[in-house]
Amino acid sequence: MxxxxxxxxxxxxxxxxxxxxxxxPLGPGLLEFQDVNQVIESTREGRAVPEFQVIGFxxxxxxxxxxxxxxxxxxxQLAALExxxxxxxxxxxxGLTLPYSLPAKSWNVLTNHPVDGTxxxxxxxxxxxxxxxxxxxxxxxxxxxxxxxLGLHFPYQxxxxxxxRNLMLHVPLWFTMFLLMGIGFVASIKQLSNPRNQRxxxxxxxxxxxxxxxGVLGLLTGSLWARFTWGAWWVDDPQLNxxxxxxxxxxxxxxxxxxxxxxxxxxxxxxxYNLFAFVILVILLMVLPRFSESLHPGKGGNPGFNSxxxxxxxxxxxxxxxxxxxxxGTWMYLVTLRMKRVNRQIELLP
Amino acid sequence: MQGLAFLLGLExxxxxxxxxxxxxxxxxxxxxxxxxxxxxxxLPLIIPIVLISTRYGTDILNGILxxxxxxxxxxxxxxxGGIGTLGFILFPYLWRD
Numbered sequence: 001m002x003x004x005x006x007x008x009x010x011x012x013x014x015x016x017x018x019x020x021x022x023x024x025p026l027g028p029g030l031l032e033f034q035d036v037n038q039v040i041e042s043t044r045e046g047r048a049v050p051e052f053q054v055i056g057f058x059x060x061x062x063x064x065x066x067x068x069x070x071x072x073x074x075x076x077q078l079a080a081l082e083x084x085x086x087x088x089x090x091x092x093x094x095g096l097t098l099p100y101s102l103p104a105k106s107w108n109v110l111t112n113h114p115v116d117g118t119x120x121x122x123x124x125x126x127x128x129x130x131x132x133x134x135x136x137x138x139x140x141x142x143x144x145x146x147x148x149x150l151g152l153h154f155p156y157q158x159x160x161x162x163x164x165r166n167l168m169l170h171v172p173l174w175f176t177m178f179l180l181m182g183i184g185f186v187a188s189i190k191q192l193s194n195p196r197n198q199r200x201x202x203x204x205x206x207x208x209x210x211x212x213x214x215g216v217l218g219l220l221t222g223s224l225w226a227r228f229t230w231g232a233w234w235v236d237d238p239q240l241n242x243x244x245x246x247x248x249x250x251x252x253x254x255x256x257x258x259x260x261x262x263x264x265x266x267x268x269x270x271x272x273y274n275l276f277a278f279v280i281l282v283i284l285l286m287v288l289p290r291f292s293e294s295l296h297p298g299k300g301g302n303p304g305f306n307s308x309x310x311x312x313x314x315x316x317x318x319x320x321x322x323x324x325x326x327x328x329g330t331w332m333y334l335v336t337l338r339m340k341r342v343n344r345q346i347e348l349l350p
Numbered sequence: 351m352q353g354l355a356f357l358l359g360l361e362x363x364x365x366x367x368x369x370x371x372x373x374x375x376x377x378x379x380x381x382x383x384x385x386x387x388x389x390x391x392x393l394p395l396i397i398p399i400v401l402i403s404t405r406y407g408t409d410i411l412n413g414i415l416x417x418x419x420x421x422x423x424x425x426x427x428x429x430x431g432g433i434g435t436l437g438f439i440l441f442p443y444l445w446r447d
Contacts, residue, residue, distance in 0.1 A: 192443050241397070241401065248394035252391045252394055252395075255391070256387065259381050259383040260383075266381075269377050272373075272377065272444055276437075279432045279433070280432075283398075283425075
C-alpha cells in the first residue's frame with residue numbers, strides 16, 4: 001500500500017501538471033510599438049504629431065477602450081501619449097506627443113488598462129531625430145500601476161511567448177537526470193568501497209540507464225525551445241555542448257559495460273568510470289556555464305527563471321512538475337533495478 | 351605575463367589529457383578490449399578540454415589580455431584538478447583483484 005501510494009501520487013501530479021500546462025492561458029503583453037509614417041492632428045495639444053501603433057499580444061483593449069493609457073518612460077522621466085483610437089483588442093493608434101528636446105533616445109513603452117494591468121515593452125521606442133538634452137524635464141503625468149484583472153495565466157515573456165510551457169518539461173527532465181545520476185554516483189562509491197557483491201553495481205547501472213533517457217529527452221525539448229527562441233536547433237554554446245557531452249559520457253558507460261565479460265571486474269571498472277562521468281557532469285553543467293557567456297538562461301549573467309521571472313502561476317505548476325518527474329524517474333529506476341535482480345536470479349537457476 | 355599565462359594553459363591541458371588518458375587506458379587494458387575502447391570512452395571526455403583550451407589559446411595568441419580570458423584558465427584548472435585528483439584516487443582500485 002505504502003509502495004503504491006507515492007507512485008500514484010507521482011502520476012496524479014503529472015496529470016495535474018500536463019492539464020495545467022496545456023490549459024492555462026498566456027497573459028497579455030506588448031509585441032511592438034510601430035511607426036506608421038503618418039502625421040495626425042493631436043486634439044490635446046492642437047498640433048501635428050507622428051502616428052504610432054501599439055500592438056499587443058492577448059490584450060483586451062476593446063473592453064473599456066476609453067481607459068487605455070499609453071506612456072513612454074526613460075531615465076525616470078515618464079510621459080503620457082495621446083490615445084487617438086483603439087482599433088481592436090490588440091491594436092491601438094497613439095499620437096507621439098513628446099517635446100522636441102528629450103533626455104534620451106531609447107524609451108520603454110508602458111500601457112495601462114484595467115483588464116490587462118500595466119504592461120511593459122522594454123526599449124520599444126527609439127527616437128533618432130530629436131535633440132538630446134540630458135536635463136530636459138517636464139512634470140510627470142499621474143500614473144497608477146494597475147494589476148491584472150485576468151484569472152490564472154502564465155506571464156508573457158518577449159520572444160518566449162507560448163513556449164514558456166516548455167518550462168514544465170525541459171527543466172524538470174534535467175533535474176530528474178541529475179537526481180538519477182546522483183543515485184548512480186552514490187551507488188558507485190558504495191560499490192568501490194564494498195566490492196564483494198553486485199547489489200550496488202545493479203543500482204548504478206539501473207539509474208544511469210534511466211538517467212540517459214531523461215538526458216536525451218532534456219536535449220530534445222531544449223533543442224525545440226532553442227529553435228523557437230534563438231532560431232536554430234543547435235547553437236555552439238557552453239551549456240548545450242556540455243549537456244551533449246554529458247549524455248555521450250554516460251553512453252560510454254554503457255559501452256564499457258558491454259566490453260567486459262567478468263562480472264566483478266565489470267562492476268569495479270564501471271564504478272570507477274561512473275565517478276569520472278559524474279564529476280564531468282557537475283563541472284560541465286553546473287560550473288562551466290557560470291564562468292562563460294551563454295545564451296542559456298541562468299548562466300553567464302543571463303537571467304534565468306528566478307524569482308523575477310517565476311510568478312505565482314508558473315510556480316504552482318513548475319514545482320509540482322519537478323516533484324512529479326522526479327517521482328516518475330525514481331519509479332522507472334526501481335523497476336529497472338528489479339528487472340536486473342530478477343534476471344540475475346534467472347541466470348542462477350540450474 | 352602573457353607568455354606565462356599561455357604556458358599555464360598549455361601545462362594545464364597537458365596534465366588533464368595525461369591524467370584522463372592514463373585512467374581510460376587503465377580501464378580499457380583491464381577490460382582487455384584494446385585501444386578501441388579508450389577511443390570510444392575518451393572522445394566525449396576530451397571534447398570539453400579541447401574546446402576550452404583552444405578557445406583560451408586563440409584568445410591569448412590574438413593578443414587579448416590574459417586577465418580578460420582568465421575565466422577559461424580557471425575552468426581549465428578546475429577540470430584538470432577534478433580529473434587529476436579523481437584519477438589519483440581511483441587508480442589503485444582499478445588494479446585491485
